[in-house]
Amino acid sequence: MAELQLRDIRKSFGAFEVIKGVSMDIRAGEFMVFVGPSGCGKSTLLRLIAGLEDITSGTLAFDGETVNHVVPSKRGIAMVFQSYALYPHMTVFENMSFGMQLAGKDKEQCRKRVEAAAEMLQLTPYLERLPRQLSGGQRQRVAIGRAIVRDPKVFLFDEPLSNLDAALRVATRIEIARLHRSMHKTTMIYVTHDQVEAMTLADRICVLRDGLVEQIGTPLELYERPNSLFVAGFIGSPKMNFLSAAFAAPYNAHRIGIRAEHLEIVEQGGEWSGTVVHSEMLGSDSYVYLDVGADEPVIVREGGTSRHQPGQTLRISPTPGQVHRFDAGGRAIGRVEMRGAA
Numbered sequence: 001m002a003e004l005q006l007r008d009i010r011k012s013f014g015a016f017e018v019i020k021g022v023s024m025d026i027r028a029g030e031f032m033v034f035v036g037p038s039g040c041g042k043s044t045l046l047r048l049i050a051g052l053e054d055i056t057s058g059t060l061a062f063d064g065e066t067v068n069h070v071v072p073s074k075r076g077i078a079m080v081f082q083s084y085a086l087y088p089h090m091t092v093f094e095n096m097s098f099g100m101q102l103a104g105k106d107k108e109q110c111r112k113r114v115e116a117a118a119e120m121l122q123l124t125p126y127l128e129r130l131p132r133q134l135s136g137g138q139r140q141r142v143a144i145g146r147a148i149v150r151d152p153k154v155f156l157f158d159e160p161l162s163n164l165d166a167a168l169r170v171a172t173r174i175e176i177a178r179l180h181r182s183m184h185k186t187t188m189i190y191v192t193h194d195q196v197e198a199m200t201l202a203d204r205i206c207v208l209r210d211g212l213v214e215q216i217g218t219p220l221e222l223y224e225r226p227n228s229l230f231v232a233g234f235i236g237s238p239k240m241n242f243l244s245a246a247f248a249a250p251y252n253a254h255r256i257g258i259r260a261e262h263l264e265i266v267e268q269g270g271e272w273s274g275t276v277v278h279s280e281m282l283g284s285d286s287y288v289y290l291d292v293g294a295d296e297p298v299i300v301r302e303g304g305t306s307r308h309q310p311g312q313t314l315r316i317s318p319t320p321g322q323v324h325r326f327d328a329g330g331r332a333i334g335r336v337e338m339r340g341a342a
């Protein structure tokens, strides 16, 4: 378990600055998730923490000690990548124990650690198999097991589940959450594109944008109190509905944002009305897409099966207190109880 301090970290590749001054504290035992659009620098930041890339300027400290010039093998980290990078000619047991044997660990100690990790990851029946005799999810668990046996202070994950199909992704995600709990809360830093992974695994999420931190907070903080249009649009699925001009003016905002679950279809009155252009049924919920005359259809969540057909006119109202307001620069200016109240 280690605490990390990042102070004004910058990274350039030649003249191209990718990380532009990132500062944050990652608490001991915390599960921190980095999200952000493609190319914003998530993997680069993780690789700087791992020591796989040199930091151009700024300070990186583990438990108060600067590690900028400490080689990766001496940082007490273990990293799991999207590609499992297992040795194809070695069994699961050998793949997991190889690193320890290289480090000169006692054979018996290696065996015990591998068996304990295999137990934790439900890999015990597969220890004598070769990687090609395993499913993708099992291979990724071996890669995670190989990292566990090193008993790292900090675990780094770079999109570890993105090669897996949907069902395996869910199963392995639950496995990782369980792992975090059972490893006495080893500090974990996890890069992902996946909303659900970020929301369900993270103690805190860091949203990166163009090499800078846009917002750091618990999943619920980011979901309920995004500090910018960018975070509001990035966190949550379906995306928050954004409305501008005549829709936002009564709220004294440049733009307003309302989540699909905070719009209610009403029989009478209603703040806006629109035509149903599409509806999606997910089983437990439905999403109704309404053309209210804005740039894009507004998405409204309905519990159960939608009763609404394309072409039908519906009236909708936002849930009081759930209208997010944004200024012309895209900064949040808080939610309001009702229109005209700001």
Ligand SMILES: Nc1ncnc2c1ncn2[C@@H]1O[C@H](COP(=O)(O)OP(=O)(O)OP(=O)(O)O)[C@@H](O)[C@H]1O
Pocket (backbone or CB within 6 Å): 013, 018, 036, 037, 038, 039, 040, 041, 042, 043, 044, 045, 193
């Ligand atoms: N070794 C390198 N040399 C030059 N440019 C690089 C290098 N590594 C990364 N970059 C650039 O740095 C930027 C950030 O890359 P990075 O892989 O960190 O982004 P990311 O947020 O992880 O993206 P993705 O979600 O697509 O994986 C990109 O523009 C990338 O092309």
